[in-house]
Amino acid sequence: MVKNAADVVIVGGGIMGCAAAYYLAKGGCSVIVLEKENAVGSGGSARNGGGVRQSGRDPRELPIAMRGIKNIWPTLAEELGVDVEYCQKGNLRLGKTAAHLDILAGLTRKAVDCGLNVKMISGDEARAINPYLSQAVLGASWCPTDGHANPLLATLAFYRRARQLGARFISGETVRAIRKNKGRARVVAAENGLYEGGTIIVAAGLGSRPLLNTVGLDVPLQPVLLETLVTEAAVEMFPQMLGTAAADFYGHQSARHGSFVFGIASGYEPFARAGFPVSSSGAAAAACRNILSYFPVLADLKIIRSWAGWIDDCADHVPVISFTDEVPGLIIACGFSGHGFGISPAVGKLLSEMVIDGQPALDLAALRYDRFGIK
Amino acid sequence: MLERKDLGGYIAAPDDDLIVCRCEEITKGEIRHAIHDGLFTLAEIRRFLRAGMGLCQGQTCGRLVKALLARELGVAPAAVEPATARSPVRPVEMRVLADNQERDDG
Ligand SMILES: Cc1cc2nc3c(=O)[nH]c(=O)nc-3n(C[C@H](O)[C@H](O)[C@H](O)COP(=O)(O)OP(=O)(O)OC[C@H]3O[C@@H](n4cnc5c(N)ncnc54)[C@H](O)[C@@H]3O)c2cc1C
Numbered sequence: 001m002v003k004n005a006a007d008v009v010i011v012g013g014g015i016m017g018c019a020a021a022y023y024l025a026k027g028g029c030s031v032i033v034l035e036k037e038n039a040v041g042s043g044g045s046a047r048n049g050g051g052v053r054q055s056g057r058d059p060r061e062l063p064i065a066m067r068g069i070k071n072i073w074p075t076l077a078e079e080l081g082v083d084v085e086y087c088q089k090g091n092l093r094l095g096k097t098a099a100h101l102d103i104l105a106g107l108t109r110k111a112v113d114c115g116l117n118v119k120m121i122s123g124d125e126a127r128a129i130n131p132y133l134s135q136a137v138l139g140a141s142w143c144p145t146d147g148h149a150n151p152l153l154a155t156l157a158f159y160r161r162a163r164q165l166g167a168r169f170i171s172g173e174t175v176r177a178i179r180k181n182k183g184r185a186r187v188v189a190a191e192n193g194l195y196e197g198g199t200i201i202v203a204a205g206l207g208s209r210p211l212l213n214t215v216g217l218d219v220p221l222q223p224v225l226l227e228t229l230v231t232e233a234a235v236e237m238f239p240q241m242l243g244t245a246a247a248d249f250y251g252h253q254s255a256r257h258g259s260f261v262f263g264i265a266s267g268y269e270p271f272a273r274a275g276f277p278v279s280s281s282g283a284a285a286a287a288c289r290n291i292l293s294y295f296p297v298l299a300d301l302k303i304i305r306s307w308a309g310w311i312d313d314c315a316d317h318v319p320v321i322s323f324t325d326e327v328p329g330l331i332i333a334c335g336f337s338g339h340g341f342g343i344s345p346a347v348g349k350l351l352s353e354m355v356i357d358g359q360p361a362l363d364l365a366a367l368r369y370d371r372f373g374i375k
Numbered sequence: 376m377l378e379r380k381d382l383g384g385y386i387a388a389p390d391d392d393l394i395v396c397r398c399e400e401i402t403k404g405e406i407r408h409a410i411h412d413g414l415f416t417l418a419e420i421r422r423f424l425r426a427g428m429g430l431c432q433g434q435t436c437g438r439l440v441k442a443l444l445a446r447e448l449g450v451a452p453a454a455v456e457p458a459t460a461r462s463p464v465r466p467v468e469m470r471v472l473a474d475n476q477e478r479d480d481g
Contacts, residue, residue, distance in 0.1 A: 038377060038416055038418075038456055039416040039418035039419050039422075040419060041419070041422065042418065046418075046422055152422035152423070153422070153423065155422075156414065156419060156422055156423045159413065160412050160413055160414075163379060163413045164412075168378075168379075169378075169379040169413070170376060170377065170378050170379065171376075171377045171379065171415075171416075172376045172377050173376050191376070192376045230428075231469070232429075232430055232466060233429075257425070279461070279462060281462070281475070282475075284462075284472055285472050285473060285474075285475040285476075288469040288470075288472040288473035289473040289476075291469065292469060292470065292473055298469055299468065299469055299470035299473075300468050300469075300470065301468065301469055302430075302466035302467060302468050302469070303463060303466065303467050303468075303469060303472055304429070304430060304432060304463070304466045305428065305432065305461050305462075305463075306461060306462055306463070307459075307461055
């Protein structure tokens with residue numbers, strides 16, 4: 001075998017690439033992971049809000065979320081040898097107006113149809129679950145099997161374990177093109193060399209689109225900017241994952257650490273520079289205002305850190321996890337649209353099944369790459 | 376470009392118990408172990424251990440962690456890419472951040 005060859009070459013060292021590398025290495029495959037940035041997990045994977053949710057998900061990706069929460073998340077820390085701060089104490093999605101409650105009821109109906117245990121509760125029932133909630137909350141949806149985890153830890157825990165199992169990681173290496181040999185995806189051309197893979201997985205977030213373009217494929221991804229805030233550690237107050245019908249903030253308190261992690265959509269895309277995401281003072285202020293309207297008790301808690309992150313928003317807001325007809329040997333895993341963290345262990349497992357068994361254990365037809373064409 | 380090779384076996388040091396990051400109570404040994412586990416950048420060490428991610432945001436331990444990383448990797452501290460500094464510069468209460476809108480106080 002030539003020096004830069006492996007059974008599988010993965011483009012992108014985010015949590016999808018690292019999780020796939022782990023399950024593939026565990027399954028006996030040789031793996032090379034190529035990451036553009038110097039640090040592993042510098043994209044959305046180390047910038048996200050840590051939600052491990054089923055509720056609020058599109059029915060097309062809900063089965064993946066449910067598989068991960070049932071079969072992988074509960075034992076992930078043990079499996080990887082790192083406490084990924086997983087906490088499965090439910091998700092409250094909060095509403096303050098009648099219109100909010102309509103939105104929540106709609107989402108809840110769809111999820112119940114898919115077999116998820118989620119229900120609408122009153123404001124007082126929500127306050128019985130989380131006594132810090134203000135009286136402004138009129139109702140909520142409640143999914144007791146949702147939760148949260150630490151994405152920075154989870155990403156690096158997959159990386160660390162994959163590396164221990166022999167996966168080769170090269171960072172600071174940007175892939176420029178995918179090349180075909182006898183019709184199959186075979187080689188990726190990177191800044192510092194060529195890498196040959198029996199299978200090539202593109203899990204490069206927003207970077208996936210230009211790469212796929214090099215073999216004549218396209219996936220409609222757009223950059224959307226999200227911002228995140230972290231507070232000083234506080235005494236343990238509540239374990240639930242929180243979201244709102246108004247989407248005016250989401251967040252949780254880190255398990256076994258005590259800091260709160262809150263997120264909000266930035267809205268500053270028209271003014272943001274492309275490339276390295278920069279946080280704004282405006283979004284942090286808006287997030288704090290919104291959070292305090294639900295949780296006035298947090299007013300004196302200090303924000304110690306804030307950052308921004310681009311998400312790879314797909315045209316229909318669910319990912320592409322797919323083989324392609326045109327380019328055998330290529331697997332696409334991108335477009336996670338701002339909610340990929342919760343499903344990432346399950347996606348890593350599915351990607352390994354696609355390589356090792358030739359097909360994923362779940363039906364992913366609704367997440368195909370060619371669903372966007374004009375019908 | 377960084378090929379993430381093995382650094383060789385971990386050799387325990389007599390002062391591995393020393394606390395390097397006081398805010399998050401992270402010891403020298405934990406940091407050295409993390410480096411030997413493949414966390415080869417300051418960003419990764421921060422993300423994995425929260426060293427330099429507490430109340431002071433690494434103003435106290437930043438240089439120490441950098442020196443530890445440089446030594447384990449066998450490079451000069453200046454060759455280590457600095458960690459990203461992030462706002463706010465000092466911890467700020469949420470009530471203060473929330474209060475950035477103009478209002479009419481009469
Ligand atoms: C602020 C924020 C909050 C979020 N909150 C949540 C949440 O609460 N719950 C949830 O489930 N999800 C959340 N998400 C979404 C989640 O973070 C992502 O869906 C997930 O991390 C996607 O992982 P990934 O590996 O596909 O992408 P990434 O982590 O972006 O990884 C892709 C990697 O590919 C690399 N790359 C790109 N181009 C190339 C190239 N040409 N060559 C080599 N490498 C390349 C990039 O540098 C990057 O490291 C949030 C995202 C953000 C930004």
